[in-house]
Amino acid sequence: MNPNPLVSVIMPAFNRARTLPAAIASVQEQSYGNWELIVVDDRSTDTTRKVVGELAASDSRIQYISNKRAKGVGGARNSGMLHAKGDLIAFLDSDDVWLPFHLEETLRMMQDTDTDVGFALWLERQGDRLIDPFEEAHQQERLRALKRSFHSHSEDIVVMHNGLFERYVKDTLCIFHINTMVFKREKLQPGGMFLEDFHIGEDTAFMINFFDHCRISLQMKPHSIYHLSPDSLYFFIDRREIDPDRLHLDKQALQKLEQAGLQALAFKQFLRQKIAACDWHDRKRLLLLSSYTLARQYYTLSYIHRFEKRKALRYCLQSMKHNVNLFNLLLMCYILFSVKKSNNFLRRPIDLW
Structure with missing residues (x-):
């Protein structure tokens, strides 16, 4: 893999003018700097266009595109991928943030393990509370079992290939998050884009397309903060x-x-x-x-x-x-x-x- 590849970061947005500055700032604050950020406006009615335009004026790595029709979050990500120029693709939702080392550590992990897709764990913010969902005993045991079943590259990294989809089904393996996913664009399967008619689970349906077809590495420490917000379709309430x-x-x-x-x-x-x-x-x-x-x-x-x-x-x-x-x-x-x-x-x- 190119030691300094361009990473295309896809950020879907619908009426997120309030949260976009923090999300975009978390990309700009990455310790790895060779990225392009494509913000896909899914027909917002607020000042999303203006907010992104002002930020893009001072950082040429930021791009704004707008869908001609509302496509939902999956369709917006598809639009972003079609505009992407990078060898690698990553995702970040417009109301969430990355930790500053996310891209650098994920790319290093993928290079060291010769994997096609990289993931990491995450934290959740509910109001003023910051929660680590993987601190619970059953989640810790699930992670230990994963390391026993697949190859442990190090204390914090596990590499998975054959049998991952079956394991996901058996164990309801909810340890993969679209916000931490980085993958080689060449590994995108024909017909493997996001399903636009799904509004919940479209991210998981996309991610499992890579299971058993690619070598996948998982960093067992948090790389992002996922906001459980009142206007979220699924996590609007604790x-x-x-x-x-x-x-x-x-x-x-x-x-x-x-x-x-x-x-x-x-x-x-x-x-x-x-x-x-x-x-x-x-x-x-x-x-x-x-x-x-x-x-x-x-x-x-x-x-x-x-x-x-x-x-x-x-x-x-x-x-x-x-x-x-x-x-x-x-x-x-x-x-x-x-x-x-x-x-x-x-x-x-x-x-x-």
Whole structure:
């Protein structure tokens, strides 16, 4: 790999005039300087164009392009990739930031490990709190298990190749983030662009295209800060603090969670189709696991809507379509007989994530 390659940084933006300066500054503050930043405006109605234009006037590495029609975050990233000139491509969302060493350390890791794609972990900001989601015991064990399964290049770096997609499916391996992804543009598969009709999971659907086709390295320390903001489609609320038995009292949050849940289901159906196309020896078991995951998601939608009988019944039937179990059978009874009191047993399968 060229020791000093041009990195094309793609930043989709929609009405992010307020957060763009910090995001762009985090790119300008990188210790690695050979980059171009392509900000893709997805038909914003605020002052996004003006903000980017002022910053680009003082830094020729910054470019502004605007979509002729709104394409969503996936389509905006596609537009950016089509304009990219770099040998490497990286992504950063317009309300998040990189730590100053991200590009330098990722490129060094990719060179040292001879890998095609580099990832790192991240931190999450919820209001004034900065959270390390990988400090939790189960996440630490997951990372240790990953190092045992693949090649540990060093204490903090693991290299993965064959079997990564299967491992991702089995372990719900949520350790890859689009904001830390850097890849060789030559490794982009035909038809492997972002799916524009996905609004949740479009980043994961894109990233898993590289699994098992490329050598992938992961730096097990944070390289970026992901903001869980109120205007995010998925992370608009801290799900750790949600009481599912009181959620019906907040109609706005309930409606947004329903929308996010349905978008997540669309991605999980897509993932199921990819599993069905694999020739793994335990594919049947993984399809059963996928069915249970879909059933659990529909169950969650049914539970949080149980005070709206018709909608709750519809979601409960969808849950039973994928996997009939004691939980959705009992929930069906609770809905039919209008039982309003909470039930700790019925709360157990709820998955608001």
